[in-house]
Amino acid sequence: xxxxxxxxxxxxxxxxxxxxxxxxxxxxxQVQLSxxxxxxxxxxxxxxxxxxxxxxxDIEETLxxxxxxxxxxxxxxxxxxxxxxxxxxxxxxxxxxxRRSLLHKHARIRNSLAxxxxxxxxxLSEQELDxxx
Numbered sequence: 001x002x003x004x005x006x007x008x009x010x011x012x013x014x015x016x017x018x019x020x021x022x023x024x025x026x027x028x029x030q031v032q033l034s035x036x037x038x039x040x041x042x043x044x045x046x047x048x049x050x051x052x053x054x055x056x057x058d059i060e061e062t063l064x065x066x067x068x069x070x071x072x073x074x075x076x077x078x079x080x081x082x083x084x085x086x087x088x089x090x091x092x093x094x095x096x097x098x099r100r101s102l103l104h105k106h107a108r109i110r111n112s113l114a115x116x117x118x119x120x121x122x123x124l125s126e127q128e129l130d131x132x133x
Contacts, residue, residue, distance in 0.1 A: 023102075023106060024106075024109065027106055027109050027110050027113065028113060030110065031110055031113040031114050031117065063077065109133065112129050112132055112133050113133070115129055116129050116130075
């Protein structure tokens with residue numbers, strides 16, 4: 001495996017990069033989930049704004065889409081879920097492991113993403129927010 005062949009310095013760099021990526025994904029998800037009305041108002045299948053595409057956060061809705069919309073047999077869904085594994089990973093509490101400056105950057109990103117969800121955003125404001133992100 002590529003990961004196990006990395007030296008200590010490269011392993012740290014990869015770990016930091018993945019941590020940063022997951023933090024940014026978490027911020028985006030927080031903003032998305034805080035604007036359910038905005039997301040519901042989007043037309044089904046309208047992917048003109050990639051940042052507004054919904055993801056399922058409800059297990060019942062996800063299962064319904066798999067079985068009804070995608071026509072995957074319920075037994076296949078069950079078998080796939082039955083074979084899933086979960087590995088627990090213990091980490092420090094976020095307030096202990098993330099520096100203050102990074103928290104401020106994340107807050108600015110979160111605010112910019114929230115502003116992008118505003119109904120009355122002008123094209124110029126949207127462009128400026130995209131560039132700032």
